[in-house]
């Protein structure tokens with residue numbers, strides 16, 4: 001377990017609603033995506049659940065049951081407090097690192113991660129964590145893996161360069177996935193059904209168009225800019241930016 005990263009996430013828990021990311025519009029897009037994809041009443045395993053907001057939405061709006069795991073006790077405190085209002089009967093939260101998922105978790109209809117595996121220190125650890133998550137799915141169950149691609153970041157930076165913008169990169173605590181390597185995780189048991197670049201338009205408009213306009217006017221960048229607010233409602237076009245959904249099915 002990486003203690004520096006755990007301390008980082010413990011400290012971010014103070015931010016409460018934005019504990020998992022400052023880009024709250026992107027987080028909202030992820031949640032809406034999962035609300036469309038997870039079946040009502042499904043049992044859900046959320047690894048790196050943070051403040052629990054996705055599980056709480058799935059339980060409150062779709063009647064899902066769920067178990068949230070996180071290696072940060074401070075994040076789990078937030079999740080338990082938020083679930084207290086009636087959802088504590090169908091949601092549970094447990095302290096655990098994604099590298100050491102306990103055997104007794106049982107099997108779930110679906111698993112989700114939102115930007116969790118990119119916190120691991122090596123591609124080998126990420127692949128091992130992926131394999132152990134898949135083992136906690138029932139046959140036919142799905143893993144909605146919302147994680148980050150370094151290739152998507154490069155494609156975004158190519159667009160930024162066309163507009164005279166400096167390249168941007170992942171934060172120090174993230175190791176983004178290589179898309180080709182992730183395709184290699186597929187096997188007879190772990191079927192890669194789909195890749196959804198659901199945030200592509202949002203990335204283009206927020207990190208290229210808005211970034212260039214803000215640079216020209218000398219304004220500081222804001223996650224709640226009017227352009228971001230519009231961009232997150234538009235359909236996805238292209239394959240730009242890091243965050244995307246890989247849909248896996250356990251055969």
Ligand SMILES: C[S@@+](CC[C@H](N)C(=O)[O-])C[C@H]1O[C@@H](n2cnc3c(N)ncnc32)[C@H](O)[C@@H]1O
Pocket residue numbers: 009010019020021027047048049050051052053054069070071072075096097098099113114115116119120
């Ligand atoms: C980017 S935040 C996302 C949180 C939440 N899924 C969300 O969407 O708001 C990543 C979360 O993963 C947790 N995390 C990071 N590395 C982990 C690990 N090795 N094992 C378990 N949890 C981890 C962090 O504590 C944090 O809550």
